[in-house]
Amino acid sequence: MKRTAAILILLLFLSGGLKAARLKDLVSVEGVRANQLVGYGLVVGLKGTGDGDQTKFTVQSVVNMLQRFGIQVPRAQVKLKNVAAVMVTAELPPFVKPGQRLDVLVSSIGDAKSLQGGTLLLTPLQGPDGKVYALAQGPVSIGGFGAAGAGAAVQVNHPTVGRVPGGAVVERAVPVDLNGRDHLLLSFRETDFTTVARAVEAINAALHGPYAQALDGRTLKLVVPKSYQGRAVELLARVGELEIEPDVPARVVIDERTGTVVMGENVRISRVAIAHGNLSVEITERPQVVQPQPFAGGETVVVPRTEIRAKEEKARIVVLEEGASIGELVRALNAVGATPRDLIAVLQAIKAAGALQAELVIL
Numbered sequence: 001m002k003r004t005a006a007i008l009i010l011l012l013f014l015s016g017g018l019k020a021a022r023l024k025d026l027v028s029v030e031g032v033r034a035n036q037l038v039g040y041g042l043v044v045g046l047k048g049t050g051d052g053d054q055t056k057f058t059v060q061s062v063v064n065m066l067q068r069f070g071i072q073v074p075r076a077q078v079k080l081k082n083v084a085a086v087m088v089t090a091e092l093p094p095f096v097k098p099g100q101r102l103d104v105l106v107s108s109i110g111d112a113k114s115l116q117g118g119t120l121l122l123t124p125l126q127g128p129d130g131k132v133y134a135l136a137q138g139p140v141s142i143g144g145f146g147a148a149g150a151g152a153a154v155q156v157n158h159p160t161v162g163r164v165p166g167g168a169v170v171e172r173a174v175p176v177d178l179n180g181r182d183h184l185l186l187s188f189r190e191t192d193f194t195t196v197a198r199a200v201e202a203i204n205a206a207l208h209g210p211y212a213q214a215l216d217g218r219t220l221k222l223v224v225p226k227s228y229q230g231r232a233v234e235l236l237a238r239v240g241e242l243e244i245e246p247d248v249p250a251r252v253v254i255d256e257r258t259g260t261v262v263m264g265e266n267v268r269i270s271r272v273a274i275a276h277g278n279l280s281v282e283i284t285e286r287p288q289v290v291q292p293q294p295f296a297g298g299e300t301v302v303v304p305r306t307e308i309r310a311k312e313e314k315a316r317i318v319v320l321e322e323g324a325s326i327g328e329l330v331r332a333l334n335a336v337g338a339t340p341r342d343l344i345a346v347l348q349a350i351k352a353a354g355a356l357q358a359e360l361v362i363l
Contacts, residue, residue, distance in 0.1 A: 023186075023199060024240030027220070030185035031176050035092040037133055037168075041123030043084045043106065043115050043140055049159075050084040050118075051110035058085040058110050065121075084112035088123045088136050090168050097173050101166040104136045114159035115140050125168060133174075138167035178232035186220040193217045194247035202242045250358035252347055257363075259340040261347070263330075267358040272350060 042061055043050075051058040059078050066073050090104040106120055118140045125134040142162035178184070188196060196214045203212035203222065211223045228235040253262045290301050330343065350356040 020243035020245045022240060023202070023242045023244050024236075026190075026195070026199075026244060026246060027186040027188050029178075029236065030187060031178070032094045034094060035127055035133070035174055037090045037092055037125035037127055039088045039123045039125040039136065041086055041088045041106075041136065042121045043086050043108075043112075043118035044082060044121060046082045046084060046112070046115065046118045048081045049114040049116065050080060050082050050112050051108075052081070053079060055085065055110035058083060061085060084108050084115060084118065085110045086115070086120070088120065088125060090125055090134060090136065092127070092133055092170070092174065094174070094176055096170050098170050100170045102134060102168040102170065103166060104164045104168045106140050106162045106164060108160040112160055114142070115162045116142050116159055118162075120164055120167065131172060133172045134168040134170050136164060136168040138164040140164055178236075179230045181232060182224055184222045184224065184232065184236070185215075186222060188218050188220070190246070190249075191218045192247050192249065195244065196220055198247075199242075199244050202244055203239050206239065206242055251361060252351075252356070252358050253361045253363065254344050254347065255363040256341075256344060259344065261340060261343055264358070267356070269328075269350060270355040270357065272353065272355040 040061075042058070042065065053059070059075060059080060062080060062083055063073060063075050063078055085108070086106045087109050088104050088106055090102045092102065096102075104120075104125070106115065108115060120137055120140055122135060122137045124132040125136055127133050140162040141164070142159050186199075188199075193214075196217060196219075199220055200212040200214050203220075204210055207225060209225065211225055213221045213223075215221050222235075222239065224232060224235060248264045248266055250266045250268065251264050252267060254260070288304075292299060347356065347360065348362075351360045
């Protein structure tokens with residue numbers, strides 16, 4: 001029962017029909033995107049788990065910080081164990097305004113052992129253009145811990161990576177003007193001509209005019225009607241609720257490490273006969289100790305004893321007719337007791353024979 005469980009679960013998904021999805025779940029609007037921010041900072045207040053003396057940039061950073069506060073300290077006299085140099089990253093969502101808060105991720109770049117109990121000092125977060133868009137500061141939460149003794153150590157999660165929830169304050173917004181546009185570009189997350197054509201037809205039917213046009217297999221141009229001039233948000237809200245039936249490509253994805261097989265319902269197989277059997281070889285090592293005869297003057301030796309057993313199961317033959325679906329193949333193999341790994345081997349052989357009318361992706 002257990003060896004066919006994965007195939008049975010797969011059949012449940014294959015038996016259901018494809019459902020329509022909302023257009024806003026399939027596309028993104030050009031210009032409406034998140035932006036990545038990054039900054040270099042210091043985490044202080046660690047209990048002896050910070051960067052060591054060999055991490056020169058941490059010492060230099062602390063010296064520079066103290067100089068900005070008017071404190072002159074010779075670099076050679078600075079010994080740190082409670083400070084760690086970190087990279088701070090965050091994602092700036094679209095339409096975010098100054099004063100709003102973001103979560104930040106703090107990652108050690110030195111040889112610190114843990115960031116537990118530390119506090120991130122004020123860190124400017126810059127965008128790709130070099131401008132500062134947010135300022136981050138606050139206590140670091142690592143969601144785990146690490147402890148070590150002379151002969152054992154224990155670690156939960158990664159103590160050198162943590163988060164500061166709501167730790168960044170937005171200082172600069174990324175301007176996005178949707179209402180001033182005369183057209184909008186909608187980009188589909190998956191390339192498919194059929195899906196784009198269905199979306200164009202649905203939008204034009206809803207707006208009662210030829211306002212949508214397919215530019216390629218992934219992009220759709222939406223002209224803003226006169227009734228929606230200056231109201232792009234309302235237009236996107238209306239067309240975003242339209243239900244589109246996305247077309248699924250014929251694709252089979254295989255992960256041999258875990259024995260996972262995922263197949264789309266549009267996969268088809270040409271007429272083919274499949275014979276698949278298992279060969280198992282069992283090797284057993286049973287060393288035997290041989291003692292010399294009394295007063296013989298010999299030595300005790302260990303003699304290897306190897307037993308080899310080979311067992312080949314009778315091949316099971318399955319015949320599939322022209323145009324058979326992947327569901328029919330799975331049901332046929334399941335009926336003869338095939339395992340998920342048997343299915344992987346069979347699918348690879350069918351593809352090599354040219355009978356699998358689908359893309360085969362092996363992870």
